Amino acid sequence: xxxxxxxxxxxxxxxxxxxxxxxxxxxxxxxxxxxxxxxxxxxxxxxxxxxxxxxxxxxxxxxxxxxxxxxxxxxxxxxxxxxxxxxxxxxxxxxxxxxxxxxxxxxxxxxxxxxxxxxxxxxxxxxxxxxxxxxxxxxxxxxx
Amino acid sequence: xxxxxxxxxxxxxxxxxxxxxxxxxxxxxxxxxxxxxxxxxxxxxxxxxxxxxxxxxxxxxxxxxxxxxxxxxxxxxxxxxxxxxxxxxxxxxxxxxxxxxxxxxxxxxxxxxxxxxxxxxxxxxxxxxxxxxxxxxxxxxxxx
DNA sequence: TTGCAAATGCAAATTATTTGCAATAATATA
DNA sequence: TATATTATTGCAAATAATTTGCATTTGCAA
Ligand SMILES: [Mn+2]
Ligand SMILES: [Mn+2]
Ligand SMILES: [Zn+2]
Ligand SMILES: [Zn+2]
Numbered sequence: 290x291x292x293x294x295x296x297x298x299x300x301x302x303x304x305x306x307x308x309x310x311x312x313x314x315x316x317x318x319x320x321x322x323x324x325x326x327x328x329x330x331x332x333x334x335x336x337x338x339x340x341x342x343x344x345x346x347x348x349x350x351x352x353x354x355x356x357x358x359x360x361x362x363x364x365x366x367x368x369x370x371x372x373x374x375x376x377x378x379x380x381x382x383x384x385x386x387x388x389x390x391x392x393x394x395x396x397x398x399x400x401x402x403x404x405x406x407x408x409x410x411x412x413x414x415x416x417x418x419x420x421x422x423x424x425x426x427x428x429x430x431x432x433x
Numbered sequence: 434x435x436x437x438x439x440x441x442x443x444x445x446x447x448x449x450x451x452x453x454x455x456x457x458x459x460x461x462x463x464x465x466x467x468x469x470x471x472x473x474x475x476x477x478x479x480x481x482x483x484x485x486x487x488x489x490x491x492x493x494x495x496x497x498x499x500x501x502x503x504x505x506x507x508x509x510x511x512x513x514x515x516x517x518x519x520x521x522x523x524x525x526x527x528x529x530x531x532x533x534x535x536x537x538x539x540x541x542x543x544x545x546x547x548x549x550x551x552x553x554x555x556x557x558x559x560x561x562x563x564x565x566x567x568x569x570x571x572x573x574x575x576x577x
Numbered sequence: 578t579t580g581c582a583a584a585t586g587c588a589a590a591t592t593a594t595t596t597g598c599a600a601t602a603a604t605a606t607a
Numbered sequence: 608t609a610t611a612t613t614a615t616t617g618c619a620a621a622t623a624a625t626t627t628g629c630a631t632t633t634g635c636a637a
Contacts, residue, residue, distance in 0.1 A: 603615085
């Protein structure tokens with residue numbers, strides 16, 4: 290964790306720079322996979338700055354509203370948050386260890402056009418996730 | 434609502450035929466879009482047979498386990514249930530009126546193979562939903 | 578520096594879903 | 608058909624994630 294001040298950045302979004310928000314931005318910058326509000330809260334506790342869990346929820350809500358973060362929810366599980374991706378991408382999720390791999394490249398452009406013609410819908414976005422087993426988990430499963 | 438007895442069908446799955454289960458099967462058969470447990474419960478109450486909400490949850494849980502129903506959860510919202518589709522299909526959802534259109538034909542087979550090669554994952558399924566505006570809602574939005 | 582709106586902490590509320598347990602109902606079989 | 612054996616149900620209470628009310632604190636613009 291280096292930089293702990295995102296004042297300009299936050300002000301640009303009309304948000305005050307608080308130690309809690311700076312801290313969360315820093316945490317979000319350093320995580321490689323999406324985290325739940327509670328996971329982020331637990332990381333925050335480890336730092337010297339204290340944050341309350343409701344504050345974490347409130348901050349993530351505001352960040353999501355401003356598209357600073359992306360809020361995702363898998364099948365049944367809790368919502369997870371990550372910095373909003375700069376490019377359009379999709380996720381490949383391991384059903385056993387929950388590892389997430391981001392995949393660039395979207396296979397849906399043509400399909401969307403076809404569907405638009407067939408249905409008269411105007412499609413504005415989509416959600417695509419692939420589920421499977423990562424190499425490690427494939428081995429573990431095979432060994433049982 | 435015609436037939437109210439699915440005894441053979443339920444027994445085949447190792448489940449007893451109860452008036453609650455028969456009723457739910459009938460409701461599920463007649464709905465055109467996925468419903469929440471509570472929506473199904475409310476429809477059930479309208480019939481003469483009484484059902485408890487926890488029972489509805491328990492029945493839907495068991496149905497889902499047996500793949501009689503499909504349990505889906507959109508972004509933040511509650512889980513919804515529908516009869517398990519006989520063919521692989523995806524949903525096109527209107528962001529304004531929440532209408533759901535089912536679309537047959539999956540554009541992902543080739544893409545999955547490519548991703549498997551790139552990532553060493555073994556892909557077992559995927560989730561694809563398209564979001565947009567239905568024709569009616571497009572008009573309404575344009576008129577504002 | 579001060580004033581005020583925005584942000585926070587804390588506890589309590591909400592909401593969807595699940596669970597324990599005693600009562601009831603469905604099936605198998607005597 | 609009567610009975611025994613389980614599975615299923617109803618009801619109330621528990622859980623778990625998220626949200627909210629309110630008093631206090633903080634950031635920042637004037
Ligand atoms: Mn895409
Ligand atoms: Mn598909
Ligand atoms: Zn894995
Ligand atoms: Zn619509």
